[in-house]
Amino acid sequence: MSYLAIARKWRPQRFEDLVGQGHVTRTLQNAIRMGRVHHAFLFTGARGVGKTSAARILAKALQCENGPADNPCNECGACREITAGSHPDVVEIDAASNNRVDDVRDLIEKVRYLPARGRRRIYIVDEVHMVTTQAFNALLKTLEEPPPHVVFIFATTDPQKILDTVLSRCQRFDFKMIPVRTIHERLKEICATDGVRITDGALLLVAREAGGSMRDAQSLLDQVLSFGEGELTEEQVVQTLGFIDRTLLHDVIEAVVVGDPARALDGVRRVQEFGYDARQFAKELLEALRHLMVIALVPDASRLVDLPADEQQRLKALAAGTTPEAIQRRFDLLAGALDDIARSETPGMILEVSVLRLARVRPYVPVEALVERLVALERRLAS
Template sequence: MSYEVLARKYRPQTFAGLTGQEHVSRTLQNAIDTGRVAHAFLFSGARGVGKTSTARILAKALNCEQGVSLEPCNVCPQCKEITDGSSTDVFEIDGASNTGVDDVRELRDNSRYLPSHSRYKIYIIDEVHMLSTNAFNALLKTLEEPPPHVKFIFATTEPHKLPITILSRCQRFDFKRVPLIKIVGRLREIADQEGIVISDAALALVARKGDGSMRDSITCFDQVLAFCGNTVADEDVATLVGVVDRRLLAELSSAVFAGNTQGALEGVRRVDAFGYNVRQFTQELIIHFRNLLIIRSVPKPGEILDLAEAELEELRQQAGEQSAADIQRRLTLLVKAEGEMAHASFPRLLLEMALLKMANLQPVLPIQQLLDRIKHLETGIAQTTPELWSAPATAQQSTPRNIAPPRQEAAAASVAPAPVAPAGGVGGGWERFVTFCLEQKPALGALLEHGSPLAYAPDRIEIGFPEGSYYLTSLQDVDNKKAVDALAALYMHQPTVVKVVSITAAGDGASPCSLAEKKKHDEEQRRDSIQREVNEHPVVQEALRVLGGEIVEIKEL
C-alpha cells in the first residue's frame, strides 16, 4: 500500500478543522446559514494556509446530499467524491497550466449546462493570477452574470496581479499566516495520533521552519519522522531543518550581557564549526535580541511575539535585569554588522568585532539619574559663576543692563551647604526600583516617587504615604497593588511582599523622605546657592552700587 503523506492525510475536511483561519470559516458559515452565498469568491494568502482546502470544504457544504449545511457530512457520495477529487460537478483547475483564452472559453461554454447529479457546478481555479489578460476578459461576462447553478472559487498568492474588473466581481477573503503556537498545537495533535514521541521545543523548531504555512510545517514534520522514526530528539530536528540551535543563541547573548568576551568568541567558533552560514546566523541573532528588546519594552510581549509560552519564559530569564536601552544599543551594532556582511570578504570577522563591542558596552544610566547627579554636584560643590546674569536696575537709567562677569577659574567664596541627606532607603536600591517601575509603567512609577521607603529588602518592601493623600488611595487600589507586586517580583527575581501603609500608622519615628521630596529639596538648595552666589559676586555688587539698582530676577542662560 502506498504511503500517504501527512499533509494529505491530515488535510482539514470541515470548517472546524481549519487552523488559524477562524475569521474565514465563521463568515462562510454565516453566509450559508442566512442564504447569502455569493456566486464568486477570491481566497488570497500565503502558500499552505488553507485556501484550496477551504474551497473544497465550501464545495462539499453546498453540494452535500444532507442539504446545504454549515458543515459537510463527509460520508455521502458527493462529499467523498469532492474529497477524492473525482466529482464530475466540482472542477479543480490549475491556473498556471490553463492560462489561455481557449481554456476559459471552454469553461464558460460548459458552465451553461446543469450539474449532472449535484446541487451546484463549482469551479475552483488555483493560482488564478496566472491567467492571461485575454483569458480574464473572456471570463468577465460569465463571472458577472453566471447561471444560478454555478459557483466560482478563485485562489491566489498574488491578488495584486488580478485585474480590478475581476476583483470587483468577487467576495474576497484574505487568509492569514498561521500563528506559531497554533501550528505547534496542530503538530502535537498529529504526533499524538501517530504515536510519535517528540518535545514541544522540537515541534516549535519544525513550526518555525514552516514560516506561517501549515502545509509546509506538516511536510517538514513528515521529513523529520522519515529521518528519526517514532522517537525524535531535539538535536536531530535542529540538524535536519537547518535552523540555529536556540541554546547557542541563549549562550551567546548571556556571554554578551556578562561581558564575557571569551565566551562570545567561543560561540562564533562553534557557529563556524557547525557549518552555519555566518550571515544567516547573524540574522537569527538579530531576531533573538529583537525578542529580548520587546520583552523588556512592553508589558504583554506575548501579543506581539509569535512564540510559545515556554519560549517567552526562557527569553524573560535571559533578559534578566538588562534595560531596554542597553539591549537596543547592542541590537543596533548587530544590524550594522549584518548590513556590512553583504559586501564583506570576512563575515566572521565582522560578527566577532560586533560581539566584542557588545560585550564591552557600558550600561546606560537613565537621563533622570544623570540629572539628579548634576543637581547634587551643583548644590554640594562650589560652582563656577554662570557666564551671563540678567540684573535689571531701578536706578537713574530705566533700561535694564546685562552684566557679564568674567569666567572665574577658582571656586566661589561662599560654598552652599550640602543638602540634607534623605533617610535610609531612598538612595540605592529603592531609587533603582522606582526607576525600574518608571520604565515599565510610568504612571505607577510616578505614584511611587511620592512614597517613603519604610522598609526595603528583596523579600519585603513597605511604602508609606501621607494619610488621606491621593497617592495612598491610588496605591491601595486593587489593580495598582497587583501591578506593584508584579513589578517587585520581576525586579527582585523572587516573591516580594509589598505593603502600602499610612505614614501616621507607620510608627512614631520620623519617616524617610520620598524621592519627590528629595528632588524638591535639591532644587531649592540649588536655587539658594545660585541666589547667594549672584548676590555675593563682586562684579554684581559693584554694578548695583554704581547704578543704584536692585536685583529683580535671576535667569540662567
C-alpha cells in the same frame, strides 16, 4: 498500501478543521446557512494556510446530498467524490498551466452546461494570478453575470497581480498566517492521534520554523519522524532539519548582553564551524533581541513570545541584568547590519564585526544622574 504524507492525511475536511482562519469559516458557513452564497470567491494568503482546502470544503458543503449544509457530511457520494477529485461538477484548474486566452474561452463554453449530478458547477482555479491579462479580460463578462448554477472559487498567493476589474467581481477572503502556538497545538494533536513520541520543545521548533504555514509544519514533521525510532528530542530535530542550535544562539546573546566580545566571537566561530548560514543566524539573533526587549518591558510576556518556558526564563534572567535602552541599541545596530550581511560575499565577516559592536554597547547613563554627579563633584571641590 503506499505511505500517505501527514499533510495529505490530515488535510482539513470540515470548516472546523481549518485552524487559524475562523474569520473565513464563520462567514462562509453563515452565507450557506442564510442562502447568500456569492457566485465568485477569491481566497488569498501565503502558501499552506488552507486556501485550497477551504475551496474544497465549500464545494462539498454546496454539493452535499444532505445539504446545502454549513458543514459537509463527508459520507454521501458527492462528498466522497469531491474529496477524491472525481466529482463531474467540481472542476479544479491549475492556472499556472491553463492561463491562455484559449483556455479561458474553453472554460466559458463549458460553464453554459447544467450540472451533471450536483446542484451547481463549481470551478476551483488555483494560482489564479498566473492567468494572463488577455485571458482575464475574456473572463470578465462571464464572471460578472455567470449562469445561476455556476460558482467560481479562485485561490492565489499574489493578489496584487490580479486585475482590479476581477477583484471587484469577487468576494475576497484574506487567509492569515497561522500563529506558532496554533500550529504547535495542531501538531500535538496529530502526534497524539498517530501515537508519535516527540518532546514538546521539538514540536515547538518545528512549528516556529514553518513560518505560519500549517502545510510546511506538517511536511517538516514528516521529515523529522523519518529520523529514527523512539522519542524525538530537540537535538534530533536540530540535527535532522539543519536548524540553528538554540543553545548556541543563547550563548551569543548572553555574551553580547554581558559585554564579553571574546565569548561572542567564539560563538560566531562555532556558527561557521557547524556550517550554519550566517544570514539566517543574524535573523534569529535579531528575533532573540526582540524577544529580550518584550520580556524586559512586558510583565506577562509569555503570550507574546513563542518560546519554550526554559528559554523564556533564560531571557528573563538576561533582561534583569541590562536595560531596555541597551537592548534597543543592540537591536538597531543588528537591524542596520542585516542588509549588509544579506548582500555581502563574506557574510561571516560582517556578522563577526556586528556581534563585536553589539558586545561593546554600554547602558546609557541618564542625564539627571550625570548632573547629580557633577553637582556632587563641585561640592567636594568647593569644600
